[in-house]
Amino acid sequence: MKIVAQKPESLTDAQFHYCPGCTHGIIHRLIAECLDEMNLRESAIGICPVGCAVLAYNYFNCDMLEAAHGRAPAVATGVKRMLPDRCVFTYQGDGDLASIGMGEIVHASARGEKITVIFVNNTLYGMTGGQMAPTTLLGQVTTTSPYGRTAEQAGYPIKIAELLAQNEGSAYISRMAVNSPANIRKTKKSIKKAFQTQIDRKGFSLVEILSTCPTNWGLSPIDALKWLEENMIPYYPLGEFKVKEDMQYG
């Protein structure tokens, strides 16, 4: 018998708690596949955020830490500086990374910290019930922007990939989406590149991934994928924003 598909070794047997149709699960699987294929599971140390992925330590079959809200890049810095030959990654939502943890992420990037950040942008705070995030689109209705986000009242959505790409310490920065099989394949490739950037000690690496929250968007899983494509991708363009090939330091 030939096995054509199976659970990656880098995932445990625990059942995901994510809502039906939520793409957090797909992203977990992609990371696990990359860890497997790059033979990184035994040297990987992952840092969970505070957000819907707070329990990710139950799902990844490698050493895991759970950090305070927004502080994962600082925790990852502490781990990586002690264990420079391990593969250290954080998994963070947009409230965690782009709001409360903005200081830590900008400085980890500026320092060229040799860590890999998986940044899940679903335009709102999933775990706490769908409040506005710094990534919420203009006009988007959330529980704390009940009449739609306006620029006067709440300013503009932050483009993290573009922002961090400007930092000299950033070696690989991309934005991907998991709304279609083709995009999922591209996302996996990008995650691999980010891990490779860390292994090659080139600097900081981050993959922003546009993700759905059908529960708080009030949409069916299929409509949520469509909403992502029609609303998020036009504002948050996909692609690689920084690929540092030459520089090698540290």
Place this chain on the structure above:
Amino acid sequence: MDKVLMKGNEALAEGAVRAGCRAYFGYPITPSSEIAEYMARKYPKIGGTFLQAESELAAINMVYGAAAAGARVMTASSGPGISLKQEGISFLAEAELPCVIVNISRGGPGLGGIQPAQSDYFQATRGGGHGDYHIMVLAPAGVQEMMDLAIEAFELADKYRIPVMIMAEGTLGQMMEPVVLREQVAEFYNKPWATTGCKNRKPNIINTLHLSPDVLEQRNVHLQNKYINIKLREKRAETYMTEDADIVVVAFGIMARVARKSIMEVRKQGVKVGLIRPITLWPFPDDVVEKVSDTAKIFLSLEISMGQMVEDIKLAVNGRRPVDFYGRIGITPNPEEVSKRLLMLAAEEGLR
């Protein structure tokens, strides 16, 4: 043994180095910055990690990561910076990650001032952040003790898997005294729980989230049991002329030194005064206070604060003796004014 003249902050930093600490994360603040500067000079030469973090928030979370990776790690700050670290300290306490946090203390609230103070006593001894926890708190009273207690702090932190704070007034950080350099610590604790990569073992998880009420309660009971154990074994205090004393001053850190001067002065005038110097502020040496209250007539808490330790003394004395208080903030009480206060107290109580 040879002695070298050292600044308190540098003696503490060198103590950490001799304890095998090879990682320092911090953000500058007066009067603690010499510790960071010392490590910045030292570590590149001996293969340690010095990192100036973007904030105290980041620094304490870097400590969390380094401690989780199994390293001996330290951060130092003062007043406002220590406040910013409190969320992280709560996480460290629950995750049972050993580390050393130094508060070279200054006066608050708010930005306060840069003069020495002891007004972070409550913050240090009551946990400081959210949740039911304690950290160990050590209070040196001289530059030699800055070094000795730094070494001790790392041993205690690893032994009990607990964050240990060294709280020393800015005075101690800044002043110079001769110091005997201690031996390099050679033996270290095994840390099989550390997140170092899961090669040849099951994955380790370091986590502070416990959504199930039962598990959360169990975790809290586990921590409380650890605290009971620490209280049984680690209370430390120094006593000075308490045997025949009618008035017993309780003072820690630099105030204990002020108290000693006053005690000598006041004893010349026929008033029997003694001193208890808590070395561990948590656990508070209530056993020593309780024992002394068999013979003492009155206690005086002497602090550079508005009266915080007075609560712990009262708890230890448990109503058996009165507990008086003298303290200032921003200004360190000098021996003359303390003597005056002691003489006044003696007159009021008919002890002269």
